Amino acid sequence: MQLRLRSLLGFGFVLLFGSCSLKDHIVPQSSSCEVREINYELDYYKIPNGQTVNIGDIVTGLFTTFPVMDIITINGSNYAVGGPEYSTHYTYGPDGRVKRSHTSGRSLSNGIFIHEYSYAPNKVTDVYKQWMKTFPDTLVTTQVYNLNSDGVAIRDNITYTNGYVTEERFESYTHTYTLQNGNTIKRVWTAKPGGGFDGLPPRTTDYEFDVTAPNPIPTLFPYLGKPNQNKMIKEYDRDGNARLDYQYIFDAEGHLNYVIRILIRSNEPDRYLITGYKQDCPTSY
Secondary structure (H helix, E strand, C coil), X not given: XXXXXXXXXXXXXXXXXXXXXXXXXXXXXCCCCEEEEEEEEEEEEECCCCCCCCCCCEEECCXXXXXXXXXXXXXXXXXXXXXXXXXXXXXXXXXXCXXXXXXXCHHHCCCEEEEEEEEECCEEEEEEEEEECCEEEEEEEEEEEEECCCCCECCXXXXXXXXXXXXXXXXXXEEEEEEECCEEEEEEEEECCCCCCCCCCCEEEEEEEEEEEECCCCCCCHHHCCCCCEEEEEEEECCCCEEEEEEEXXXXXXXXXEEEEEEEECCCCCEEEEEEEEEECCCCC
16 A cells, blocks of 8 residues: 555544545646655644754654654745654656665554565556564565556455556445546545444545646556646645645746645634655756
């Protein structure tokens, strides 16, 4: 299983970010950068006016005490960020495709999770290795993805339309997606009988895009489905009175550094869900 975050607004914070899906890591195919590291769920500390905080200083954030990795601005205030829940590092082959990922972090019980990828015409092989302190043996599994005519993985629980994922069927629920102009504009979560969510009605999340801007989030695994074509700016939970507002921070060259999702709920303080990207990009002269 790829370790990825995605939101399921309306089911509390655990389900909100605990569902694995193929429709994460979405982006423009034209990027010439290589993502070397992604830091997920960075902790943060709001810097009071008049206080000086430097990179490397130790601060206490919302979840933990951490050394400051960077200082960013959100809605006019400065925040020190660091202490990610987990991080994934990537290496690439000469063809520019990901050949290895290495994931570890404080929220993963001190485990190490590695994927090694190899590519052949119409086929991708993913060898997954897992080490956990609580288990003496290494878990190793191999997944072979055969690709269809759109270049995406053929899987029994996934339905595509022209290379875009339109349905995902999991053990206890189903996600159904509505597409418009290359973007996923709606997702409907539906419980499966006997899956542990019996009696819950379908839940709908709407997505809003800036159709004048391309999707800036790097596509690392295009064989898992085509990415959204434009920049997502909001998610709305129709049934749970919550939404996510998206902000993006770029470097001077216009390369993505951070995606900030602002979780907004009635009568609750806003939460920042921060993902940091480190990329190797060609230097412009």
